[in-house]
Amino acid sequence: MNDYGAVSASVETVPVANSSDVVTARQMVRTLAQRTGLSLVHQTKLVTAASELGRNMLIHGGGGVVRATTVADGGRSGIFVEFQDQGPGIPDIELALTDGWTSGNGMGLGLSGAKRLVDEFEIESGSGGTTVRIVKWGR
Amino acid sequence: MTTEGNTQLLVETLVAQRDDFLAQWTSTVGEDLQGRLSKAELGHELSELYEAILGALTASGLDGRGEHFAETRSLLIELSRNRARRGFTSTETARSVFALKEVLEPSLAGDEQGAQAYLQFARLLDDLGLLTTEAYIRTREEIISSQAEQLLELATPVVKLWDGVVGVPLVGTLDSARTQVVMEKLLQTLVDTNSTHAIIDITGVPTVDTQVAQHLLKTVVAARMMGAQCTISGIRPQIAQTIVALGIEFGDIPTNASLSDALRQALKEVALDADDDVRGLL
Numbered sequence: 219m220n221d222y223g224a225v226s227a228s229v230e231t232v233p234v235a236n237s238s239d240v241v242t243a244r245q246m247v248r249t250l251a252q253r254t255g256l257s258l259v260h261q262t263k264l265v266t267a268a269s270e271l272g273r274n275m276l277i278h279g280g281g282g283v284v285r286a287t288t289v290a291d292g293g294r295s296g297i298f299v300e301f302q303d304q305g306p307g308i309p310d311i312e313l314a315l316t317d318g319w320t321s322g323n324g325m326g327l328g329l330s331g332a333k334r335l336v337d338e339f340e341i342e343s344g345s346g347g348t349t350v351r352i353v354k355w356g357r
Numbered sequence: 358m359t360t361e362g363n364t365q366l367l368v369e370t371l372v373a374q375r376d377d378f379l380a381q382w383t384s385t386v387g388e389d390l391q392g393r394l395s396k397a398e399l400g401h402e403l404s405e406l407y408e409a410i411l412g413a414l415t416a417s418g419l420d421g422r423g424e425h426f427a428e429t430r431s432l433l434i435e436l437s438r439n440r441a442r443r444g445f446t447s448t449e450t451a452r453s454v455f456a457l458k459e460v461l462e463p464s465l466a467g468d469e470q471g472a473q474a475y476l477q478f479a480r481l482l483d484d485l486g487l488l489t490t491e492a493y494i495r496t497r498e499e500i501i502s503s504q505a506e507q508l509l510e511l512a513t514p515v516v517k518l519w520d521g522v523v524g525v526p527l528v529g530t531l532d533s534a535r536t537q538v539v540m541e542k543l544l545q546t547l548v549d550t551n552s553t554h555a556i557i558d559i560t561g562v563p564t565v566d567t568q569v570a571q572h573l574l575k576t577v578v579a580a581r582m583m584g585a586q587c588t589i590s591g592i593r594p595q596i597a598q599t600i601v602a603l604g605i606e607f608g609d610i611p612t613n614a615s616l617s618d619a620l621r622q623a624l625k626e627v628a629l630d631a632d633d634d635v636r637g638l639l
């Protein structure tokens with residue numbers, strides 16, 4: 219994945235410390251997606267992915283920051299979103315990405331489902347925390 | 358000059374000029390509140406407070422946190438709660454206490470002992486003023502959280518759509534607290550209306566993620582345990598695609614694109630049930 223966060227001029231930031239912050243982050247992503255002209259289906263998929271990753275950050279990572287920005291690449295435009303927490307990290311990413319696997323009492327579909335909902339998906343995790351980056355492209 | 362001496366001077370002054378001070382205090386505060394509180398009510402409030410402060414001063418001196426000020430503190434808390442409920446600001450509330458300083462200043466500030474006594478009294482009133490702010494904020498927080506609860510109730514109506522069929526039009530975000538309210542209301546309405554079918558409509562839910570799905574499933578399971586059939590309607594095309602991509606399965610729960618389709622289906626089933634009942638009687 220390109221380093222979209224670094225090249226972009228205006229990055230929207232939402233700190234997430236409780237569940238209403240997740241809603242705020244979701245709304246921020248939705249507004250960006252609408253402004254960028256993503257179709258309704260693309261918007262809905264992106265916002266739902268953001269909802270999953272934002273909530274994972276809150277529940278499993280103890281809260282963090284969501285950053286989003288518009289990106290362009292060879293005539294197409296899209297949305298880049300980064301979710302960063304300083305939580306315990308994911309010991310086994312492959313396992314965490316397995317449909318139905320959860321360490322708590324969720325459905326275990328958030329992480330793997332979010333990956334299917336977007337075009338680019340990148341995850342970095344260690345004892346210092348977890349960072350997930352996604353991109354959803356318009357047509 | 359000793360603290361006891363100052364206290365004694367304060368008590369003497371407050372007793373000697375009681376009527377004057379009270380009148381001035383009431384009129385200063387009354388001006389500040391611009392007549393939004395009746396003069397009689399304000400006068401009563403402030404004279405009660407005046408007596409309580411005077412009593413505590415006489416008994417134990419200037420320690421506003423001491424036990425002799427318990428009555429003063431509870432009067433102030435009551436006053437603050439009242440003001441908060443009636444829409445006064447926290448500044449206006451605290452100024453009701455601070456105004457007594459202005460009233461006393463001219464009588465005390467003339468000589469050195471009076472000035473000392475005045476400063477100590479002012480510190481006491483500062484303490485008491487802060488107390489009103491605390492009580493004011495606590496009351497406002499109570500009001501806000503009870504309004505949030507009322508809103509939750511309002512935002513989750515459960516309606517009888519037809520004989521035997523109830524509907525739950527969900528609007529907004531479905532979090533755990535909301536799910537609990539929806540579930541309880543749905544189950545109660547099923548019993549109250551003697552219904553066998555429930556339709557949960559999610560047209561107004563902007564995002565259906567795993568959390569919302571899990572809450573919906575929980576609600577359906579609860580309704581089923583009461584013997585009711587449950588349908589989820591209002592699944593818009595973009596939501597349907599997203600649910601599928603997420604990998605959520607609604608299992609054997611019937612779903613419909615629109616509420617009217619779901620209602621038509623439910624009515625058919627209610628009619629079939631009625632036929633069965635008739636046959637059972639024969």
Ligand SMILES: Nc1ncnc2c1ncn2[C@@H]1O[C@H](COP(=O)(O)OP(=O)(O)OP(=O)(O)O)[C@@H](O)[C@H]1O
Nearest residue numbers: 274278279314320321324325326327328329348567
């Ligand atoms: N930011 C994170 N920090 C630490 N662990 C995480 C993080 N995100 C995900 N995980 C781990 O990955 C697992 C799978 O995540 P996933 O979102 O798929 O399921 P879930 O959150 O448990 O349930 P749900 O289906 O409701 O999202 C989690 O149970 C958790 O153990």
Ligand SMILES: [Mg+2]
Nearest residue numbers: 274324328329
């Ligand atoms: Mg999750």
